[in-house]
Amino acid sequence: MDSSGFNLNFLSKLLTTGFPLLASWNLSEQHAKCLALKSSLALENTTILDVSYVPADTTVRPHGTPHESCMKKAHVSASLCRVQFSTATSATSAVRGEAWLPDEWYGRFLGLGNGGLDGCIYYKELDYGSALHFATVGTNNGHDGSVGRPFLGNEEVLNDFAFRSIHVEAVIGKQIVAEYYGRSHAKAYYMGCSTGGRQGTQTALKYPEDFDGIIAGAPATDFNRLLHRSGMLGCYVGAPNIDLADTFITPELWKVVAQEILNQCDGIDGVVDGIITEPDACEFRPEELLCAERNGNSKCLTRPQVEALRKIYSPLYGNGELIYPRFDxxxxxxxxxxxxxxxxxxxxxxxKYAVFNTSDFDFSDYGPQHGRLMDDINPGGIATFDGDFSAFRDRGGKFLTYHGRGDPLISSGNSKRLYDLVARTLGPASLDAFYRLFLVPGMGHCKDGPGAARFGQLGGQNAVNASAHNVLLALVDWVEGGVAPDTIIGTTEGGATRMHCRYPQRSVWDGSAYGCED
Structure with missing residues (x-):
């Protein structure tokens, strides 16, 4: 406190936290322009929750109290204006989002997807996009937390999750961008994986004008059948009553199974490296692990366990129709x-919450009949398995998708299945001009794994500032320069690189390196 009795520390805090009257006297033009958004933004059905200017290398926290399954704080790499908003989508639903608007902006808009049943804003991706000079927007998908209970009794919340939140993100986000920068974006991009990949696919089909380029990693398309397949996998190993099941496989035995699969299939591509390049060429024989003794032990399997594995590594069929590809x-x-x-x-x-709209459901008799009901009900039209991308193609949109060949949650065969559906619908000759799929050996779900699984995707993994190594920048080159990516170069955790091929090309070892062949 100085001699006049005024608290200088308090004044300093006011100046640095954006108090509307005092701060405007000494703040930079960028800072002042950011704070002005709080009063200047007038968006339909939208409440501005907060506007703040965030210097580079700062930690921020979400608005309010985040759900326990969501991030509690986030790093900000680039100086930016942060706008937090909530848009009512009906009388009983709303989408909450954030726009991160970097000081150094290259005229590009980037929308972000979610994952699982997520109602979480992806802050690492917000940071990644804004650090690459994109005005970047993400939402909570219309509910809070990585849970499905908010769907119970609220069809509008379900609709936000199924198809509407990304459209809100695009419409409201672009208006915020135009107001802040004084001009509209030049090109709009989208990036998401898993549920985010499905959201990107759904957007290309339902709202083809929203984005010029879409990255849809490991897309959870044919959503109901994907989750039904997951339920059936659980049934194969005795869920939900494993104490009564003779098919349950312990964690110790799964290590044995994994090693046996590598023993049988790792060398098919000519290299023994702990990676199965082409899982479709692997005809796993679980009977090789059958115990000589009836009761089994920690190194081998009983006959019921072998039969469970045979089901897991086989496609799921129903009434002669393929329901879902096999576990890779x-x-x-x-x-x-x-x-x-x-x-x-x-x-x-x-x-429970979306299909049957109940909090009390007995899974003890779960089976094919539930999969058929999920297909028939198709809550919110979420299935997302349609080959007609013609509207997105005809307006010049570019669709880039990737999938790990070691994905334990969404079989990579499902991305091949969608590609083939689009090829049958639109004709294979037209696909290369707007749709490219990259299959990534040794990558798990969206990222990680022993393979070269880092190429600028989620959270900026190995965010090399070169389009050959960075899937987001490759999409920019394709949209803005007409340079379509034929390969993507990934990097392992240890720094080794490998070229990934666009489907239907195959990754082939020539004795010294991997290349791509038709």
């Missing part, structure tokens, strides 16, 4: 968790 050999990294004897959380929540 080489995807066993989290098998002890995935096959722990409980129904997968996402399947449990989706079936």
């Amino acid at each position: 050999p080489g995807s066993e990294g989290i098998s002890p968790l995935l096959f722990a004897g409980k129904f997968p959380l996402y399947t449990t929540d989706w079936v």
